[in-house]
Amino acid sequence: MSEIATSSPSTSLVNAKWDVVISNGIVKSGLGFGAGVLASVLFFRRRAFPVWLGLGFGLGRAYSEGDSIFREAGIREVKA
Template structure:
């Protein structure tokens, strides 16, 4: 007997989007923090504003990505599209 096709529940899809959103936010804020520290030490004589600017840019990019992910629910990623040629019938 064949098992029924398993469909994804909407709660699971929503949870996956939130997980992606939170991990993306953490990565982008940490990257902005790191770059802000480097620029603060190397170029701006240890001023604090490059650190907060870098974190703000990271947060803004993460917010934009999350907003795009939640507003495009049926986004399909594909690398190749296979086409078939129609042959003329005699």
């Protein structure tokens, strides 16, 4: 007599949005990291700051897009 736990539509929506946000974060930070490595090798004589800068830009872009995704879904609201 085991009952199967079904998730509500809102839980499924939140899980789907989190999947998109996390995958977006991985992709954007990877692209930023790669661009930073490339810039470091080509232009800055293998210094570390372009790598960290590219990673920061990638994570910031992923954060802003994730915030937008949650606002469109009505999960996160901004109080004025």
